[in-house]
Amino acid sequence: MLSQPCKSIVDLVQFFKDNQVVKVLDYGAGKLRNSIYLLNKGFKVYACDTEKQIRKINSLMEVNEFPYLINESQLMSHRLNVDLVVSNYVLNIIEDDNDKLKYIKNTYNSLKKRGYLLLEVRRRTERTPRGCTKAFTKKELNNFILNCNFEKLKDYSSKRSVVFLYQKNGL
Ligand SMILES: C[S@@+](CC[C@H](N)C(=O)[O-])C[C@H]1O[C@@H](n2cnc3c(N)ncnc32)[C@H](O)[C@@H]1O
Known part of the structure; x- marks a missing residue:
């Protein structure tokens, strides 16, 4: 299941629907x-x-059950120009900082002007082992993303995760 x-x-x-x-x-x-949840809500999902x-x-899966599957090494060649990128528990599993940066840069380049980024990562707590790179505080995530030309709109964080909604800055 x-x-x-x-x-x-x-x-x-509802916010996404209200914002076209x-x-x-x-x-x-x-x-x-x-992906499947959003597809069933009527969005076109890659x-x-x-x-x-x-x-x-x-x-x-059955062949072609989910029509828009993209291999990450080919993402940039698709020039998607999407309205929204959802990224849930991905940035916190990418270990290398350069790979993290590449991931955010690809996100930026896949979005249309003023597109949204919903970014969710595992939250660093007092139980997180010292030196663990697989979790973020709010400040760490914010500092990382704000250098990448996104503006933070809202904070939906919970005890376990840091969740920020960003908007791509126009050039
Ligand atoms: C913890 S899972 C989260 C999956 C999904 N977002 C969810 O919330 O159920 C992290 C996923 O990120 C993928 N991933 C890791 N590095 C990636 C990268 N550079 N580009 C695209 N996907 C990546 C992994 O293969 C894995 O499927």
Whole structure:
């Protein structure tokens, strides 16, 4: 059975509809729980993940059951120009800082002007082991993203996750 979509996405569906979001990129889509939820809500959804994960998804699904699957190494050649990128628990599993930056840069380049980014990561707490790179405080996430030409609109963080809604700055 498909697991539940992220609460952050469920809570923001109406905001996305009210703000003319049509095309969405689920960047680091995993087992497609959020992609399928958004597809069923009427959005046009592109799901992007690593080659290994895409192979896994294809082996679990009927051919073409999910029409827009993108291998992350080819994402930039698609020039998607989406209204929204959803990124849930991806940035916190990318270990290398340069790879993190590349991921955010690709996000920026996949968005249309003034497009939205919903970014959710595991939250660093007092229980997180010292030196662990797989979690963020609000400040760490904010500092990282604000250098990448996004403006923060809202904070939907919870005890376990940091969740920010950003908007791409115009040039
Ligand atoms: C913890 S899972 C989260 C999946 C999904 N977003 C969710 O909330 O269910 C992280 C996913 O990010 C993918 N991933 C890791 N690095 C990536 C990258 N550079 N580009 C795209 N996907 C990546 C992994 O393969 C994995 O499927």
